[in-house]
Amino acid sequence: MNFDKNLLMTYKKLIQTTELERSYQEFLRLFRFLRVELEKELGDYRFQGNIIENGMDYSYFQFTNDALKKKGLKIAVTFVHRNFQFEVWLSGFNRKIQCNYYELLKDTRQPFSLTEDPKRSDYILRIPLDQNLDLSDGKRVLSEIKDASLRLLGYMEGVEAT
Known part of the structure; x- marks a missing residue:
């Protein structure tokens, strides 16, 4: 199997000539802090054990409680690397659940971004945080x-899928 030599050399150059490694470690330190502190503040919710790193596409951790779980839903705190932005997602446990909620919500107005394609995206609703938020x-x-x-x-408390 062959791999893109130019991309590998770009990665090598970035690692050797920038603070990419230390910068990424600092990002992980921030993300772990957020997960731990949010779990302390939202004691009624169960948090996934660790942060999922999705190949620098996005990183996330998720949490749920019994009421959300009965609905097949979870919250994901997500960092979209390309946009360098945090987002909070409402997601289904699977695509079928996401599609059911999408059908329920697609003709309604809500103050959140609704997915355009629940079969391909990893969220039903999302809230992007301000891009100018000082992450430090x-x-x-x-x-x-x-x-x-x-x-x-709060929004989802009154929403029931069929």
């Missing part, structure tokens, strides 16, 4: 993520 201010980022999560959770 961990407490502020935590507050924004918690607020977005609670807004999604």
Whole structure:
């Protein structure tokens, strides 16, 4: 099997000539802080054990509670690397559940971004955080993520899929 030599050499150059490795480690430190602190503040929810890194496409951790679980739903705190932006997603446990909620919500107005294609995206609804949010201010980022999560959770309390 052959691999793209130019991309591999670009990666080598980035690792050797920038602080890419240390910068990524600092990002992970921030993300772990957010997960741990959010779990402390939202004690009624069960958090997934660790952060999932999806090949620098996006990284996330998720949580749910009994009420959400009965609906087949979870919240994902997501960092989209290309946009360098946090988002909070409402997701289904599987594509079938996502499609059911999409059908339920597609003709309604809500204050969130609704997926365009529930069969291909990993969320039903999402809230992108402000791109100008100072990520070095961990407490502020935590507050924004918690607020977005609670807004999604509150919205979904009255929504039932068929």
